[in-house]
Amino acid sequence: MHLSIDSPAESGSSDGLWSIGELAEHAGTTVKTVRFYSDNGLLPERARSAGGHRRYGADALDRLRTIRSLRGLGLPVPEVRRIVDERAGADGALEDAVAGQLRTIGSRLSALRWQEAALRLVQECPPQERADRLQLVGSLDTPPSTAPLARFWRGWLPPRMPASSRTAFLEATVPAPPDSPSPGQVLAFARLCALVSRPCSPDMGPTQPAAHRTAGARESAVLYAGLAEAYDLAAKPMRAGEAPAPGEALDCFVTTYASVTGSRDTSAFRRGLSLQLASDPRLDRYWDLVAELTTPDGAQPEPTPGTAHDWLLAALDTQLADA
Missing domain, CATH: 1.10.1660.10 (Multidrug-efflux Transporter Regulator; Chain: A; Domain 2)
Incomplete structure (x- = not known):
């Protein structure tokens, strides 16, 4: 009752x-x-x-x-x-608790979305590829961690690079995994992690650009701050679909290298720089995968530091050819 x-x-x-x-x-x-x-x-x-x-x-x-x-x-x-x-400040305790719970739920939802996309990736691929795909995506945490990518770049950068410059570089080069990935984005991220975790062959030779091997703390800070500015300047004509050409972005790019090496920006310096950059080790596969990871289906890929670097190098070669 x-x-x-x-x-x-x-x-x-x-x-x-x-x-x-x-x-x-x-x-x-x-x-x-x-x-x-x-x-x-x-x-x-x-x-x-x-x-x-x-x-x-x-x-x-x-x-x-x-x-x-x-x-x-x-x-x-x-x-x-x-x-x-809690009597005094109870609203603050409630607000903190709700915010924490929302973060927890967001992390769980992101993990579920990555698991769903990974399962679809395995389900939709040809039967003969399923074992390899399963092994590749099965090694990922959910939600995935970018620690392997950051670890790779820390080992790649100049050892005497200032901490603030290193942090800024990592923010630009380590892509944030999307919260709601497509199966293709899951595959791109898994391949990125596999790429940076692969041991280097002893006969590969130097894996860093020549500028790394001579840069001290000051020079490395100047180098990567200047390159970041040049890449940002190059992004605008790249988004517009413009062909590589001389301009403000290229001048910033060349001036950065001239400053690091203590050289004057002359025609001879630009010719030498073009040869040096052409012979530097390439990380094209990394940037291709970054573009796949960060570009929604059907969208135009955003410029990356890697594609901007290649655009600027092509602009330098175009200028030298015209001269």
């Missing part, structure tokens, strides 16, 4: 308190649930009866409803305890 009681004083009990069963009934839950919250310190009892039974005051109902609402949102018990126990 349902009791329409609004306060413990109307329950008929001599002490004006509710039993655990009465509190559970008014809250629309079970005695087991109330006992669980009490045992975990979320719902303190007011007293005990002569027979040792729990008794609750008028404030217990609102507190219990708050606890159930917070738990219904998925907040863990320690967070719920902190919110209901």
Whole structure:
């Protein structure tokens, strides 16, 4: 029989308190649930009866409803305890807890989207390729970690490069995995991780550009700050589909190398720079995969540091040919 009681004083009990069963009934839950919250310190009892039974005051109902609402949102018990126990600044505790829960759910959703796209990748590929695809994508965390890419670039950069310059470079060269990837983007990211994790063959020779091998701390900071500016300048004509040509971007590009080497920007320097850059090791495959990863289906690929570098080198060669 349902009791329409609004306060413990109307329950008929001599002490004006509710039993655990009465509190559970008014809250629309079970005695087991109330006992669980009490045992975990979320719902303190007011007293005990002569027979040792729990008794609750008028404030217990609102507190219990708050606890159930917070738990219904998925907040863990320690967070719920902190919110209901905190008097001053309770809104701040609730806001922090909700923000944390949203981050947790976002991470879970991203992991599920990556798992779904990876499964579709395996499902949709030709049967003879499924074993290789499964092995490739099965090595990825979900959501995926960019740690292998960052580790590769840290080993590739000049060893004396300042920390701030290194951080700025990594932000530009390590792509953020999309939250909702397509199967093709999952494949591109898996191939990126496999590419940077592959050991270098001893007969490959130097894997860094010549400028790396001579750059000290100051020179490396100047080099990569100047290159980043040149790549940004080149991005505009690249997006417009313009052919590589001399201009502000190329001048910034050449001036950067001249500054690092302590040279004057002359025609002879530009010819030597063109030869040097043409013989530098290439990382074209990395940038091809970055473009696949960061470009939505059917969209025009965004310029990357790698494609901008190639565009500027082609612009330099065009200028030398015209001269």
